Amino acid sequence: MVEDGGGGGEEEAEEGESGEMPAAAALPPLQRCNGFLPGKEAEDGGRAAPTGGGERVAAEAEAMLSAAGGRVETRLSWRRLAVLGVFSSYSLVNAFQWIQYSILSNVFAGFYGVSFTQIDWLSMIYMVAYVPLILPATWLLDARGLRLTALLGAGLNALGAWLKCASLAPGRYPLTLTAQAVCAVAQVFILGLPSRIASVWFGPTEVSTACAVAVLANQLGTAIGFLLPPVLVPNTPDDIDLMAHNISIMFYGTAIVSTLLFFLAGVVFEEKPKYPPSHSQAVLQTMPPEDYSYKQSIINLFKNIPFVLLLISYGIMTGAFYSVSTLLNQMIVTHEGEEVNAGRIGLTLVVAGMVGSIICGLWLDYTKTYKQTTLIVYILSFIGLLVFTFTLDLGYLIVVFVTGGVLGFFMTGYLPLGFEFAVEITYPEPEGTSSGLLNASAQIFGIVFTLVQGKLITDYSARAGNLFLCAWIFVGIILTALIKSDLRRHNVNLGIMNLDVKAVSGDS
Numbered sequence: 052m053v054e055d056g057g058g059g060g061e062e063e064a065e066e067g068e069s070g071e072m073p074a075a076a077a078l079p080p081l082q083r084c085n086g087f088l089p090g091k092e093a094e095d096g097g098r099a100a101p102t103g104g105g106e107r108v109a110a111e112a113e114a115m116l117s118a119a120g121g122r123v124e125t126r127l128s129w130r131r132l133a134v135l136g137v138f139s140s141y142s143l144v145n146a147f148q149w150i151q152y153s154i155l156s157n158v159f160a161g162f163y164g165v166s167f168t169q170i171d172w173l174s175m176i177y178m179v180a181y182v183p184l185i186l187p188a189t190w191l192l193d194a195r196g197l198r199l200t201a202l203l204g205a206g207l208n209a210l211g212a213w214l215k216c217a218s219l220a221p222g223r224y225p226l227t228l229t230a231q232a233v234c235a236v237a238q239v240f241i242l243g244l245p246s247r248i249a250s251v252w253f254g255p256t257e258v259s260t261a262c263a264v265a266v267l268a269n270q271l272g273t274a275i276g277f278l279l280p281p282v283l284v285p286n287t288p289d290d291i292d293l294m295a296h297n298i299s300i301m302f303y304g305t306a307i308v309s310t311l312l313f314f315l316a317g318v319v320f321e322e323k324p325k326y327p328p329s330h331s332q333a334v335l336q337t338m339p340p341e342d343y344s345y346k347q348s349i350i351n352l353f354k355n356i357p358f359v360l361l362l363i364s365y366g367i368m369t370g371a372f373y374s375v376s377t378l379l380n381q382m383i384v385t386h387e388g389e390e391v392n393a394g395r396i397g398l399t400l401v402v403a404g405m406v407g408s409i410i411c412g413l414w415l416d417y418t419k420t421y422k423q424t425t426l427i428v429y430i431l432s433f434i435g436l437l438v439f440t441f442t443l444d445l446g447y448l449i450v451v452f453v454t455g456g457v458l459g460f461f462m463t464g465y466l467p468l469g470f471e472f473a474v475e476i477t478y479p480e481p482e483g484t485s486s487g488l489l490n491a492s493a494q495i496f497g498i499v500f501t502l503v504q505g506k507l508i509t510d511y512s513a514r515a516g517n518l519f520l521c522a523w524i525f526v527g528i529i530l531t532a533l534i535k536s537d538l539r540r541h542n543v544n545l546g547i548m549n550l551d552v553k554a555v556s557g558d559s
Contacts, residue, residue, distance in 0.1 A: 128324035131252035135261055137319045138248055139268030141205045141312040142241050146272030148212065148234045148305060149177050151280045153377045154394050158286050162294055163224040167381065168505070173231050174377040175501055178494035180235035181242070186349070188239045189487040193348075197247060198320045200483075204240035205313040207233055212306035219299050221291060242269070243487040246470045254328045256416055263412025263467040267405045270463050273376060274405065277397030348484055357476045357535045358485065364534075365469040365489045367527035368432065370496025371520045372462050374504050375400075377497075381505070382443065382513040383451070392448060396455045403456040404463020411464045412471075421472040422536035428468060429531050432461040433524045440517035476536070496523075 152159050152173040160170050192200045214230035217223075245265035253261040284297040352358055376397065383393035407428075414424060435458035442454045473485040500523070504516035 126324075126326040127254050127328050128252065128326070130319070130321065130324065131261075131328070133319045134248060134252055134321070135264060137312065137315050138201060138244060139265055141208055141309065141316060142244075142265065142269045143272035143275070144212075144305065144309045144312065145204070145208045145234060145238055145241055146269045147276040147279075148208070148215075148231070149174060149238070150273050150276035150376060150397075151301065151305075152231070154277050154380050154397060155280050155284055155286075156380045158284055158294070161286075161288050162221060162291065162298070163227070164221055165224050169224065171377060171501065171505060173228060174373075175498055176228065176231050177235040177238055178373065178497045178501075180232060181239050181494040182491050184236060184239045185243070185487045185491040189243060189481070189484045191240075192243065192247065192483040192487075193481050196322045197244070197251065198322050200240050201244065201316055201320045202313070204237050204244070205309070205316040207237035207240070209306065209309040209313045211235075211237060212302070212309045215302045216299070216306055219295050219302065221295075242490045243483045245467070246474050246486045247481075247483045249471075250474065251323050252328060255330070259415035259467070259471045260409070260412040262471050263408045266467040266470065267408040270401050270405050270408065270466070274398050274401035277376075277379075277394045277401060279394075281394035348480055352477060352480055352485060352488065355477055358473060360530045360534045361469065361473055361476070362488060362492050364429070364527040364530040365473075366492030366496040367523050367530075368429065368462065368465050369469070369489075369493035370498075370500045371436070371524055372466075373493065373497035374500035374520065375458075375462075375517075377501050378505055378508060378516070381508055382516075396451055399452050400455045400459030401463060402459070404459040404461075404466075407460040407464020408467050411468050415468070415471055421468070421475055422531075422534055425465070425468045425472055425534075426528070426531050428461050428465045429524070429528050432458070432465060433521065433528060435461050436517060436521050436524060440514055440521065443513055443517070472534075476534075 152170055156167055156170045159165075159173075160167055163169075188200070191203075211230050211233035214233060215227055218227035218230060245262045248265060249258045249262035280301060283301045284294065287294050287297075379397050379400075380393045383396055411424060411428065415421060418424070435454070439451075439454040439458045442450045445451075469489055470486055473489055477485045500520060504519055507516040507519055
């Protein structure tokens with residue numbers, strides 16, 4: 052990339068990217084299947100668009116190619132790095148707030164005088180809130196845009212953190228549950244944004260890496276949530292006042308940081324860069340927004356068989372990760388008797404996963420082997436969970452650290468793969484919609500897995516609970532192998548215009 056030395060009238064410095072795209076003004080309106088109402092006539096000399104799928108798209112491609120007279124350069128904005136940085140930071144804080152109770156389940160159960168199941172609900176509320184709210188949230192993202200959605204996520208995250216500060220007394224469990232519910236609503240406006248931010252702001256050679264970084268930040272928040280709370284809040288059952296003081300340090304620190312990030316989001320976030328960063332984004336900007344239908348977009352996604360298979364397999368893998376993260380304290384403390392070690396093992400699991408996320412993102416940007424990489428990582432996650440399951444009872448702490456790290460490397464590394472694979476096979480559907488549905492699937496599976504695995508751990512053993520997850524991940528491997536790899540967005544960036552990359556057909 053070379054910096055563009057444009058005139059002083061530019062609002063911000065842009066990085067020049069080699070490549071051109073037909074200008075929007077030079078293109079006729081295109082018939083689009085990503086949520087646009089079918090049957091719309093093309094304004095091409097009064098001729099109706101061909102009714103056949105292949106003929107229609109061929110006509111559109113011909114129209115676009117014949118419009119080569121007006122061309123616009125794609126560019127990368129320096130602001131994209133600030134947008135990614137601020138989003139990643141408040142996503143990190145939101146993930147920290149998710150896990151900070153579960154990793155100290157015995158401490159908070161004693162402090163509030165409630166059961167372990169009630170403490171588990173402080174984690175599961177994130178999953179419960181996501182499912183009914185994801186469709187309104189993705190509609191808001193499509194209808195009102197990226198900036199408003201980002202501000203809602205950052206603002207609710209700060210509000211929930213301040214409400215927790217008011218729950219610093221035994222007997223205030225309902226208030227801390229309410230505060231966690233607010234943070235859970237904030238998560239709805241956060242989890243679906245990585246692929247949208249990556250697509251709108253980043254070029255084709257860095258889009259998967261940008262998505263991986265945004266997902267990684269959420270995992271980093273989980274890692275810090277594993278590490279920091281056991282250090283800040285040691286278990287002092289004989290001194291509740293000291294326990295309340297230690298919890299207050301954690302709660303107030305989180306509230307201050309999340310508030311600062313909310314104001315930074317207001318300064319940094321813009322709806323989109325001045326120039327499109329890629330050919331695929333330039334194509335999307337030529338689509339007629341007045342004909343957009345959110346309902347039609349959802350219908351198209353559920354008619355896309357490869358996406359439905361990915362929806363289920365992604366939910367299984369990510370739901371298993373949520374369950375392991377939520378119940379890790381109960382698994383480790385049962386065997387080791389130390390909350391700090393449970394936190395450190397959780398940290399190892401997530402940090403290894405962060406490395407996996409970055410490596411997978413870089414690999415995808417270099418090779419574009421989405422299905423192959425996704426399937427291999429899925430298989431290795433299954434093997435990692437098996438090894439973790441059968442080494443947990445050996446009594447050697449170092450072995451648990453190593454196997455936990457291997458498990459985290461592949462299981463967490465899978466998360467950005469699922470996002471980016473979904474965007475590829477559903478292009479040109481809105482990224483926020485496909486990501487939102489993936490996350491909704493993950494939350495549903497996460498709730499079920501956490502409840503069932505928790506029951507198995509309580510009634511039988513940690514091994515029984517983990518074997519339950521292994522069985523489901525094996526099912527996910529089979530479903531992933533059945534996914535048809537159709538890289539629509541990648542093909543558009545290469546300049547290939549055909550049916551597979553232009554529309555989500557009902558028989559995909």
